[in-house]
Amino acid sequence: FSNLNDSMVTGFSILWKNWWIRGIxxxxxxxxxxxxxxxxxxxxxxxxxxxxxxxYHEIITIGYRVYHSYDLPWFRSLSWYxxxxxxxxxxxxxxxxxxxxxxQRREQLQFLIRYHRFIxxxxxxxxxxxxxxxxxxxxxxxxxxxxxxxxxTLLITVTQSHLVIQNLFEGMIWFLVPISSxxxxxxxxxxxxxxxxxxxxxxxxxxxxxxxxxxxxxxTVVFGFIFSYFLAQHQYFVCPVEYNSExxxxxxxxEPSELFQMKKYSVPPLLQAVLGWETVNMxxxxxxxIALSTFASLIGPFGGFFASGFKRAFKIKxxxxxxxxxxxxxxxxxxxxxxxxxxxVYITSFIRGPNPSKLLKQLLILQPEQQLSxxxxxxxxxxxxxxxxxxxxx
Amino acid sequence: xxxxxxxxxxxxxxSRESESENKLDAETASDSESKSEFxxxxxVPTSDDTPEVLNRALSNLSSRWKNWWVRGIxxxxxxxxxxxxxxxxxMVLMTIVMCxxxxxFHEIITIGYNVYHSYDLPWFRTLSWYxxxxxxxxxxxxxxxxxxxxLVQREEPLRILSKYHRFIxxxxxxxxxxxxxxxxxxxxxxxxxxxxxxxxxTLLIVVTQSHLIIHNLFEGMIWFIVPISCxxxxxxxxxxxxxxxxxxxxxxxxxxxxxxxxxxxxxxTVLFGLLLSYVMSGYxxxxxxxxxxxxxxxxxxxxEPSELFQLQEYNIxxxxQSVVGWKTVRMxxxxxxxIALSTFASLIGPFGGFFASGFKRAFKIKxxxxxxxxxxxxxxxxxxxxxxxxxxxVYIASFIRGPNPSKLIQQFLTxxxxxQLHIFNTLKAHLVDKGMLGSLEDA
Numbered sequence: 001f002s003n004l005n006d007s008m009v010t011g012f013s014i015l016w017k018n019w020w021i022r023g024i025x026x027x028x029x030x031x032x033x034x035x036x037x038x039x040x041x042x043x044x045x046x047x048x049x050x051x052x053x054x055x056y057h058e059i060i061t062i063g064y065r066v067y068h069s070y071d072l073p074w075f076r077s078l079s080w081y082x083x084x085x086x087x088x089x090x091x092x093x094x095x096x097x098x099x100x101x102x103x104q105r106r107e108q109l110q111f112l113i114r115y116h117r118f119i120x121x122x123x124x125x126x127x128x129x130x131x132x133x134x135x136x137x138x139x140x141x142x143x144x145x146x147x148x149x150x151x152x153t154l155l156i157t158v159t160q161s162h163l164v165i166q167n168l169f170e171g172m173i174w175f176l177v178p179i180s181s182x183x184x185x186x187x188x189x190x191x192x193x194x195x196x197x198x199x200x201x202x203x204x205x206x207x208x209x210x211x212x213x214x215x216x217x218x219x220t221v222v223f224g225f226i227f228s229y230f231l232a233q234h235q236y237f238v239c240p241v242e243y244n245s246e247x248x249x250x251x252x253x254x255e256p257s258e259l260f261q262m263k264k265y266s267v268p269p270l271l272q273a274v275l276g277w278e279t280v281n282m283x284x285x286x287x288x289x290i291a292l293s294t295f296a297s298l299i300g301p302f303g304g305f306f307a308s309g310f311k312r313a314f315k316i317k318x319x320x321x322x323x324x325x326x327x328x329x330x331x332x333x334x335x336x337x338x339x340x341x342x343x344x345v346y347i348t349s350f351i352r353g354p355n356p357s358k359l360l361k362q363l364l365i366l367q368p369e370q371q372l373s374x375x376x377x378x379x380x381x382x383x384x385x386x387x388x389x390x391x392x393x394x
Numbered sequence: 395x396x397x398x399x400x401x402x403x404x405x406x407x408x409s410r411e412s413e414s415e416n417k418l419d420a421e422t423a424s425d426s427e428s429k430s431e432f433x434x435x436x437x438v439p440t441s442d443d444t445p446e447v448l449n450r451a452l453s454n455l456s457s458r459w460k461n462w463w464v465r466g467i468x469x470x471x472x473x474x475x476x477x478x479x480x481x482x483x484x485m486v487l488m489t490i491v492m493c494x495x496x497x498x499f500h501e502i503i504t505i506g507y508n509v510y511h512s513y514d515l516p517w518f519r520t521l522s523w524y525x526x527x528x529x530x531x532x533x534x535x536x537x538x539x540x541x542x543x544x545l546v547q548r549e550e551p552l553r554i555l556s557k558y559h560r561f562i563x564x565x566x567x568x569x570x571x572x573x574x575x576x577x578x579x580x581x582x583x584x585x586x587x588x589x590x591x592x593x594x595x596t597l598l599i600v601v602t603q604s605h606l607i608i609h610n611l612f613e614g615m616i617w618f619i620v621p622i623s624c625x626x627x628x629x630x631x632x633x634x635x636x637x638x639x640x641x642x643x644x645x646x647x648x649x650x651x652x653x654x655x656x657x658x659x660x661x662x663t664v665l666f667g668l669l670l671s672y673v674m675s676g677y678x679x680x681x682x683x684x685x686x687x688x689x690x691x692x693x694x695x696x697x698e699p700s701e702l703f704q705l706q707e708y709n710i711x712x713x714x715q716s717v718v719g720w721k722t723v724r725m726x727x728x729x730x731x732x733i734a735l736s737t738f739a740s741l742i743g744p745f746g747g748f749f750a751s752g753f754k755r756a757f758k759i760k761x762x763x764x765x766x767x768x769x770x771x772x773x774x775x776x777x778x779x780x781x782x783x784x785x786x787x788v789y790i791a792s793f794i795r796g797p798n799p800s801k802l803i804q805q806f807l808t809x810x811x812x813x814q815l816h817i818f819n820t821l822k823a824h825l826v827d828k829g830m831l832g833s834l835e836d837a
Binding site: 302348366368381 | 557560564568571572574575576578580583586587591592594595598645646647745748749752757781785789791793803805806807809811814818821822824825828830
């Protein structure tokens, strides 16, 4: 009897212990998140980069284990080399735009920027040729599998992390609200499932339930709505991140765009009866936050199912053991990747047009005759629209 | 006969797979492992697909010569076909590129099915073709809108499709992604993930490069013809030099290639490129960018040739003067670029071929498919071309032209007024700086 009692007690305490560890680590991660936000955009960029490198490392390590390719040392060098190449390419394409004034001043950087695509392609080709030269007789298939595995991983982790950084530069709110919505959906879906869960959602993840899914959806939308209300009031979150060449720092200071200015909305008659108000003061951004939260709750989980399927396919329990109780970094970020792409596509389609600084950079590369003709076209357009006074000389 | 064997292989594959799904870490994919689940089956037999006509005509010759003749005839047929297509114009060329792309995709995906015995999961074929459609839609939308700008702006449904193009493409892709997740079946997870990865890598290789080819084509048909011809020439020349002078093997992957063939092919291709560009630079239909004429609703190639295609005097370096005997030579600047293109085609292009050879050895197939008698599949002919297309595109973007001014104006018009003003003023300051805009403002 005492044995049974002991095992019951230890079993029970193990369950609680696991729960406590998960809880503490969750709070720790959220605190780190807030700390980094406080420290500013540059730290956030570094954080995103570190996470990307770690996710890449985790997935590649799984590939090594699956294919027992530790014995072919070229792969590790090649995989890291390809990661470097692709990162170089993306950072050059995006970062160069934001640091335009900084770059204009330095000769060598100008050369690198001007021929950036060619240099990146040359670097990639070197890696490709190294791969071809490294093919060893009995290991062709293995090497091709690792080559493909590397490329698919790059496609998933590196491109999406760069989209995250681009969203960040649009304004920290475009970085914070989506990520928080995904985290909130995770947590609230878990809680709803814990208390009300009955109907299983999908065979892939037996722990998920429809009650959790729907409950998580509604709570995330409400959370996103309220959270954006608070963030939209501060310039720190709302303004595009710009690099100030004089102070050599990132600044977030601007005239808030109309998305972040309070507007009166008439409440539709349906809701009027429920809420009792006729009009409500809201930020237009909050409308967008509903779209973001909806995506986070309905489509985001598919990223999680994809990762679950992947883990079952390769018979691994977690991606890695980095975070006690939670698994690897990839385990925490699997839903985020789809979100980052969605936010980026959303912004480019509905919020803003092309990036002005990038446009300017391209204008300055043109041939002088082309610049002159473009200048004339622009001038006539601006005069037509009344933005420019025709009588003034300029 | 082939169906029977395929069926037997499929059945064996299924039982092997369910047994191996229970294995934990005993996962090896090396070639020597015959009971691995990755299809250690015999290579797909390449049946003799030569058309009856040729068979009868060549029945007298011995089989070795017959093979050589078949290859030769088909080579000439393909080259003739190539010339016909060029003659027919850009629209037909675009269609041909599209067909080649689809066929290559089909070939590589079929190999994946053979390797993974995944005929039984019908979702894959649908999903693979669906993803091909999505990615093509995305790329065609991005490029076509630029060239057909006025046409698109006029038609209301097209305008909306173009404005929200990225969002629509992303939504289409996501649908495919969610369908994939929902289609995951319990015992076949790994297989499905492999096919998913295989599809995406194939898309990356085949679709992106075919769109780069079309980009190059729009830049001017010469940017399409010269690179492709250089790769073909290098193939043929390297083969001939290797045939006559070949002695030192080049790389273990392709035992038939030799250093003599490689170097001979290099010099021959550079020379060929110089001559071909000299001939082509004289014609406007090759050197002008392809434009869509809104009034006639067709493609036109009519323009003032850029300075790349105007004869210039070049001083021959002293070293060559004694050899050649001339002091100056009249050349098109484009010919200098053609040297760069030919060099790439001869030195780096073959790596694409080695990659494909390694791929074929890795998956134990002799050819990608049996489409062309004597040559194999379409992929076999185009494996060196893909690297070339990307190189030409990057080369053009880096060294030849800058961004497209009309595209820039389009983007400018979508900005907010204050952003427009800011850019206008910066541009003006820059032009004044350069002395292009004096104090007299006449625009």
